[in-house]
Amino acid sequence: MTPPNPEPKPDAPRPTGLRERKKRRTRDALVRAALELFTSQGYEQTTVDEIVDAVDVSQRTFFRYFAGKEEAVFAVQEMVERQFAERVRARPAHEPPLQALRAAVLDAWNAVGESIEEIVPVELHMRTYQLIESTPALLAVEMRRSVEMEEEVARIIAEREGLDVDADPRPRVAVAAFGGVMRMTGRRWGAGQDLTVESMRVVTAAHLDELAPALAGDWRTT
Template sequence: MGLRERKKQRTRDALVDAALDLFLSRGYEATTIDQIAAEVEVSPRTFFRYFASKEDVALSLTADEQRVLLAELVARPESESPFTALCQAMRSLLKMLREADDAETGRYLRCQKVVHSTPALLAGAMRLIKENERRLVAEVARRLGADPWDLQPKFIVAVFVSVALACFDERTQDPVVLARRLEDLLTLAERSLCPGWDLAACSAESAGRPAEAASTTG
């Protein structure tokens, strides 16, 4: 990798770190782009060449996580049922967070703190999650051999996302505690949901009639 590429990466990381520090100490709204840029000693204009908006820099890590989650889902074996695969992908993500180096972990924790204490950022995070949800639905639909517009894949992903989101309250940030809460919630979900609920292929059109058993295990 050339010098140029490395410099850009360093500038980008420095901007994220400076932004998170300032957001955490002075608050998100109270922090200006000029302050962030000054901290890294670049012009405000340059900031916007790295990030599309002030929100973008705060949510860059969140966006990364969503990309990883999708990638992990795609990497799960086809033999797993959709919901199982989604849960395993989430476990992989949390494992990566737990095993990251200190700089990475620090960034992650600061990001979580800032996002969860700023309504505007929470909204942005939800937008990213919702956008990714569409991709997750497409992948689950593919696994089920169903149409992406069917209610079944939508429902499966919706249940998963709601469980995953329920892990994050205003106080929980530590990846270890997070993982524990996820397992608790998955136990709760497992107990609440009928066995094989994420396998039977039934579209909205046949919702009123009994579903035929269908296994997609391969």
């Protein structure tokens, strides 16, 4: 569906003025309504009309904030990823790359619950993750986004280490290994019963602790 005369999206930072706070409340309400509908009746089965009806706004308002349903699905995840990238940049310079990545993601999970709750209930965000994993069209988008995120983080790591990311493969190799663990962790967590931030953090830490030994050790047993 082509949006009617789409307008520029509001900037990502949390608003401070009254008008900007109103815009943010409208955007957050649209995200909540969209995710509730997507997770209860299916992504493909949900229309933009149903989303805007739930918030009592027009289609024009929806397309002021989102190019389409896909952007609404990933709105919260985009915020979480942005926080992770910021935390990688902020890690102490002396930390080795994998240690910095591990610390950044666990630190992000420590604070992410509060950030998510500003937009949607954490439980709804967790159900959305399961929706993405079980919807082929969304899973394809998720894989593309993962590749883009890994490239961004690899460049952050290369900058931290004083390397040329296009000449030295190590930043991309390290981030690819880290990203693979994160995807596998997410799938295992999503298949479980405890859909909480703390559960996700525990599963993430346990699997990241196995990364270096798995790459360096001898898997054969005598």
